[in-house]
Every structure is written in C-alpha cells, then in structure tokens.
Amino acid sequence: MDPISFVHQQLTPAKEFPPFKPGDNITVTYRIVEGNKERTQSFKGDVIKRQGRGYTATFTVRKVSDGIGVERTFPLYSPNIESIVLNKTGKVRRAKLYYLRERSGKSARIREKR
Amino acid sequence: MTSIFEADGRQTACTIIEAGPCVVTQVKTPENDGYHALQIAFGERKEKNTPRPLRQHFAKANTSPKRYVREIRDPEIQKQVGELITCDIFQEGEIVNVIGTSKGKGFQGVVKRHHFRGVGESTHGQHDRSRAPGSIGASSFPSRVLKGMRMAGRMGNERVKVKGLRILKIFPEQHYILVSGSVPGHNGSIVLIEK
Numbered sequence: 090m091d092p093i094s095f096v097h098q099q100l101t102p103a104k105e106f107p108p109f110k111p112g113d114n115i116t117v118t119y120r121i122v123e124g125n126k127e128r129t130q131s132f133k134g135d136v137i138k139r140q141g142r143g144y145t146a147t148f149t150v151r152k153v154s155d156g157i158g159v160e161r162t163f164p165l166y167s168p169n170i171e172s173i174v175l176n177k178t179g180k181v182r183r184a185k186l187y188y189l190r191e192r193s194g195k196s197a198r199i200r201e202k203r
Numbered sequence: 204m205t206s207i208f209e210a211d212g213r214q215t216a217c218t219i220i221e222a223g224p225c226v227v228t229q230v231k232t233p234e235n236d237g238y239h240a241l242q243i244a245f246g247e248r249k250e251k252n253t254p255r256p257l258r259q260h261f262a263k264a265n266t267s268p269k270r271y272v273r274e275i276r277d278p279e280i281q282k283q284v285g286e287l288i289t290c291d292i293f294q295e296g297e298i299v300n301v302i303g304t305s306k307g308k309g310f311q312g313v314v315k316r317h318h319f320r321g322v323g324e325s326t327h328g329q330h331d332r333s334r335a336p337g338s339i340g341a342s343s344f345p346s347r348v349l350k351g352m353r354m355a356g357r358m359g360n361e362r363v364k365v366k367g368l369r370i371l372k373i374f375p376e377q378h379y380i381l382v383s384g385s386v387p388g389h390n391g392s393i394v395l396i397e398k
Contacts, residue, residue: 092219092379093205100207100372122211145206169212 097144101166111136111186112179112199118171132161135199137186178202204385215383217371222290222380227282228264241278246270271393290373290380300366303387303394307360317353363387
C-alpha cells in the first residue's frame, strides 16, 4: 500500500455521506468549538463546487442569507462535520457554479432534477 | 504531501517521510579521521550493481549494500558500526529541521528567482518591461557590474533546510514519520531530518 493511503487508513476515520454533486441542495451540520463549549450549527445551500479527491477533498456550499451571498468551504473528511443531508438534486450543466455569484433572485435558481 | 485532521478538528498539511532504518556503516573518530561523525546508509541496492570496494565496506558493517550513504557530523547519539538508527530517536510533537535538494526550476527570470517586481506597467504605452530586472548599476563609475548582482539564471536543485517542522505522528512499524508542512525536493527524493 502506498504511504498516503496507509496514513489515512490509520488516521482519518471513514465517513458515510450521500453522493452529492454541484447543483444539489444540501444541509451540512457541523460542530463549532468556542473555548471549551461545543455546539452544532447547520448550513443549508447549494453545492457550487467539489474540489480535490481522496481524503483532502473539499466542497463549497452557497446560500443567500438576508440578501447577502454566503459561501462556506468544508473539507469532506473533516471530523467537525456531523452529517450531510441531501435535500434536492439540481439540474446543472457545469461542475463549478461560479456564475451563481453574479446572479440573484429568479435567475439564481437551480432547476430540480426529476 | 497530504493533510490530516488534528484532535481539535483543524486540517494540517503534512508530508510522509520514510525514516530509515539506517545502518551505521562507519564511525569516524578524532583519532582516526580528525573529526567525529557517523556514516549512515539507507535504501537497498543490488549486490551485482555495487562496486566491490563498497560491497566490502558494507560487509564490514554486516549489512547488504545500500543506495544512499550520508555522514552526520558530531552526532548526539552514540552508535556502533552495524547498529540501526530508526525513527524512534524522534518523538511526536518534536520540532525538527528537514534538509533536502530542492526541485530544479531551470533558467528562471528575476521575478521568479529573486522576487523582483518587474519594471513599469502593462499599459500606458509600455511593453515588454513587466518582468524586466531594471537597472543593474551605475555608469562610468564603477564601469562594471558588482559581484553578486541578482540576475536571471539557474534556480532550484540546491540544498535547502526547512526549519521548525513539527512531527505529527510516527508509525514505527512502517518507519513513517508525518511532518507538518512541506519538505524540499520531488516526491520520493531523499532528505535528512535533524533535531
């Protein structure tokens, strides 16, 4: 076995998550550590990118909160992610949905895949 | 390189180094050689591809021929010829330096090689100046270019020491050491770890 897969087999716990893609609407529940207090928060939005592969992969979720676009990038294998829930699968033609940043309102919607 | 998650959930970039086991092939002493050093060897090598003098040298240390041989000046550890140096001389959480040969970059300009900023702007009628080195000195005095003037040239492929890397994890059975951050050289190249 090559060293990188060996190290991750030892140190990175395997995780289960739904197979989500760019354009999908997901809810990420993650832990926040403040001092010695810990709480969970959820972030619901559209996946605009999945980047990297293997244990260092990340994904970016975008939502519009009070009229302001908010994006968060999570490492896929982060131990702080408690769960990922797939709400809707979207129909998109691109792997990276950066064009959503310039759009708002109706044109920023993603059609649902049926 | 890869990255792992630490106990507090932070992602840390790290490099896996196969650290040893290295065999001590010679102990240099001030009486014999004028200085104190350990000669250590690492990596297998076929006997038929090893010159006979080297084969005899390794036979003295009671080992098979090795690919790489390096000398450690004034070592802190005491070892005899034929003994192994493994990754258990390091501890997790320890700060180490890693020495290696950096990747060769070829003939590079001053912007990449010395972090110059180039001359002029890309518009306003200027052209071909945005990666130029600018002036390299005065005119009739000194009538020459001063030694050590930073110019374009070969970059990389030189000895580099990266200081202050933290040992994140040690796998003694596999001889793997996980070190935070990056390390000089290509994948699979040889480095020296010092405390």
